[in-house]
Amino acid sequence: MKQTLTLVLALAFFATTTLAQAEQWAGFRGPNGQGISKATGLPTQWSSTENVAWKTPIPGGNSWSSPVIWDNHIFLTTTTDEGKECRVIAIDRRNGNILWNTMVFTQEIQQKHGRNSDATPTPVTDGQRVYALFANGHFVALDFDGNIVWTNDHTYYSNHGLGASPMLYGDLLITAINPSVDPRNNPNDENVRNGWQVPWDRSYLLALDKNTGRERWRAMRGMSRISHSMPVVIQVDGKDQILSATGDVIQGFVPETGELVWSVRSSGEPAVPVPAIGNGVVFMSSSPGSPIIAIKTDGKGDVTDSHVVWSQSQNSPMTASFLYISPHLYTAHDNGTFAAHDAATGEIIWRSRLEGRPDASPIYADGKIYVTTHIGTTTVFRLNNDPANPAEVISVNETGETIQAGLAIAGNQIFIRTDKELWCIGR
16 A cells, blocks of 8 residues: 555656646747747647547637647637737646636727738747737736736737737847838828838837836837747857847847847848747748848847858748758748758758648647648658658648647647637647
């Protein structure tokens, strides 16, 4: 009896410790926005009925934030009342039950791109609170019981709507704020293309105190345009920098103060993909047709002429983020082409056709890449050691529902947000 009790306690301790040490999918595209998970044993095949643990209908519509996960809490944002009521939802990962659904504030409906939504930014969590951002630029923090801790009624307008997700760094909540002229408030302004189709000097990176919601710093970018790209953290000479891309420029900032460290010019209207990081180089583009640029990050000032390693325009994505799995950079183009580039030169060495348009960003786990398209298919590629053929299709999985949100991973499960439901794939 004593041995049995000891074994039970040991197993309980092991399970608790494993959960506490488990990788958390706490923000857009998981750890540091790179779309890379350490998970193993993930499912590679599913359908609307096969290998689905549960499905939970999500209230509201026209909301494309991705799910984020901390232990057994899944968080989503959505809007109801045709986009006016902003809500944060918590779901029990174990069974799909909605734990709470908090209406945090109302927003005025704004103009947006046809592929954007009224709740596109993905929330982020630190394990104690969840932080969300909505189309009007308003922020909110809630505890894990769904209580509102603070709100920040920041104002924002863009002709394409708001798409940039916030990220956490220490006690800072950081996001790209790249407003354009609001024609509703400036009906006679001939410069309504400013900040949208024409660069201007009012775009900035914003840092809020995650404990209070108050503004800590605002880093002005100089001449630039819209950004829908989430900032990420890079390390340069043992020190952290915040990397942020927007239309016309890609830049590095000091996290504590917002001081601009370096900048690279990259002409293009919207910056949507999250940059990829690898071996002291970042990979990014401003817009489809604009070159993909590989940049060394150890510069100071304008380093366009000195720190661009390579630049090429083939398969430059519009919305799907970059994925770096050494020695390749993977890109998913709107035309349905998934490609592997030699990360050292930018040269495309392999291509594959997808079924549909990849609005969601590819993710990697356990030697496989998952690429999801807007018609609800996810193609699973297995990586191999053939330099000329680095990946092969092992399955194409269909949900039958529209997907624009990114996949999330927790344990040995995959979570997919469709236009109607949240799916849990796996046992």
